[in-house]
Amino acid sequence: MLIKKTLKNNAQMGKTIKEKIVDFAKELGFPLLGVAHSSHLSELSERLHHWIEAGYFGDMHYLNREARLRLDPAYLLPTAKSVISLAMPYLYTHPGSTPPSENTLYGRVSVYAWGSDYHNVIRKKLNRLTQFIQEQYPKKHLQVRSFVDATPLLERAFAERAGLGFIGKNTSLITLEYGAWVFLAELLVNIELEPDLNIFADCSDCNRCVKACPTGALLEPYVLDARRCISYHTIENRNNPIPDTVKEKMGNWVFGCDVCHIACPYNTYVVKTQESAFLPKPFLKDGWLSLRTILEFRSEKEFKSFFAGSPIRRVGWRGLQRNAAIVAGNLNARSLRPLLLSLRRDTRDIPMLTDAIDYALDKL
Ligand code: B12
Numbered sequence: 265m266l267i268k269k270t271l272k273n274n275a276q277m278g279k280t281i282k283e284k285i286v287d288f289a290k291e292l293g294f295p296l297l298g299v300a301h302s303s304h305l306s307e308l309s310e311r312l313h314h315w316i317e318a319g320y321f322g323d324m325h326y327l328n329r330e331a332r333l334r335l336d337p338a339y340l341l342p343t344a345k346s347v348i349s350l351a352m353p354y355l356y357t358h359p360g361s362t363p364p365s366e367n368t369l370y371g372r373v374s375v376y377a378w379g380s381d382y383h384n385v386i387r388k389k390l391n392r393l394t395q396f397i398q399e400q401y402p403k404k405h406l407q408v409r410s411f412v413d414a415t416p417l418l419e420r421a422f423a424e425r426a427g428l429g430f431i432g433k434n435t436s437l438i439t440l441e442y443g444a445w446v447f448l449a450e451l452l453v454n455i456e457l458e459p460d461l462n463i464f465a466d467c468s469d470c471n472r473c474v475k476a477c478p479t480g481a482l483l484e485p486y487v488l489d490a491r492r493c494i495s496y497h498t499i500e501n502r503n504n505p506i507p508d509t510v511k512e513k514m515g516n517w518v519f520g521c522d523v524c525h526i527a528c529p530y531n532t533y534v535v536k537t538q539e540s541a542f543l544p545k546p547f548l549k550d551g552w553l554s555l556r557t558i559l560e561f562r563s564e565k566e567f568k569s570f571f572a573g574s575p576i577r578r579v580g581w582r583g584l585q586r587n588a589a590i591v592a593g594n595l596n597a598r599s600l601r602p603l604l605l606s607l608r609r610d611t612r613d614i615p616m617l618t619d620a621i622d623y624a625l626d627k628l
């Protein structure tokens with residue numbers, strides 16, 4: 265044990281602080297770490313403002329309110345000099361297109377939501393990484409702020425600048441090792457670390473994701489209209505009916521959507537995740553969720569305890585039932601008709617749900 269520790273310490277000697285940070289991040293489960301200068305993303309300013317002006321954010325009003333902030337880390341940490349960008353892979357196995365059994369009616373769940381909520385998993389690791397970095401600068405007044413997802417910062421653009429990958433036409437950050445099956449996180453620090461170079465790769469003349477998107481939400485390469493996106497409606501649009509133009513195109517997606525991921529050739533031959541927290545929860549059969557289970561939840565409490573620790577909780581009890589009702593209609597799930605009728609009686613005062621159930625009953 266002592267010998268192992270001494271060897272490790274010797275190996276660490278002579279390494280730069282950045283190399284030590286990279287090594288420690290790897291131990292924590294972030295195989296990719298890059299550094300970007302924290303200056304304003306002025307090259308994307310026009311794009312972002314056009315996106316906002318066009319209203320592509322739907323009901324995600326925070327994107328509108330915080331648009332300026334997303335380009336400039338100085339809003340989050342005025343003394344910031346570097347952005348440390350991190351990626352954690354989450355693909356456990358490639359999603360199959362057919363449900364695990366013909367006897368049960370299933371809805372499909374996006375791979376990112378198969379395991380534990382990444383916000384919780386990553387936040388803990390970011391805290392440990394922050395502490396490690398602080399230990400490297402005992403004499404300096406180090407300022408560090410860590411972020412994952414719920415951040416007014418264009419995470420993908422900074423990841424690209426930090427050399428983790430490139431932005432694809434589906435707007436995802438694509439890495440060469442793990443494809444786009446990665447979560448992103450950042451540390452802002454008030455120290456200058458050596459920035460990394462951009463990687464040399466792009467989509468070239470491929471256009472598969474744009475063609476594959478069922479709803480045409482990718483209006484053109486690099487432009488996603490969230491108001492048309494299945495992922496947006498099944499996760500973020502929690503209180504409103506799903507537009508008629510999206511319902512049928514949802515197919516069997518009950519939470520999230522991976523169509524523009526699955527279409528991408530960079531996402532096929534990839535290294536899988538080593539993070540056990542992202543293994544599928546027991547109630548998910550290879551990423552499929554029983555529609556009956558969803559429709560039978562009788563209370564918010566029951567829903568919340570069933571999905572404890574899962575990102576699926578985000579859409580809420582009634583939101584998930586709304587999605588499941590639409591999928592039941594799309595799958596022509598006649599055996600669920602009695603359940604849908606009884607749910608319709610109990611939820612007359614929830615327009616988004618009655619709208620979805622009426623859609624389904626109409627189809628059955
Ligand atoms: C809002 C949001 C959504 C919305 C809107 C998505 C969108 N494309 O804007 C919805 C709900 C639809 C969504 C869906 C998903 N999301 Co989301 N989402 C976010 C969030 C919170 C903000 C994104 C944002 O600011 N959007 C505003 C637009 C304008 O910014 P943008 O997406 O960065 O896109 C612009 C830039 O990329 C810019 N650009 C940057 N560089 C370059 C370079 C070139 C050459 C060009 C031309 C353009 C360009 O042009 C784009 C268009 O304006 C981020 C976390 C964060 N803080 O960044 C996570 C995040 C982007 N989501 C993530 C994930 C995993 C997903 C899903 C895969 C989940 C799922 N399977 O259902 C899907 C993917 C759908 C897709 N194709 O993007 C990950 C992405 C990881 C990755 N590898 O890219 C993030 C980073 C969360 C995280 N911390 O891991 N998401």
Ligand code: SF4
Nearest residue numbers: 477493494521523524
């Ligand atoms: S997540 Fe689905 S609906 Fe949204 S852009 Fe990608 S393929 Fe289209």
Ligand code: SF4
Nearest residue numbers: 432433467470473528
């Ligand atoms: S499918 Fe093709 S165009 Fe779309 S992100 Fe992947 S490589 Fe780029």
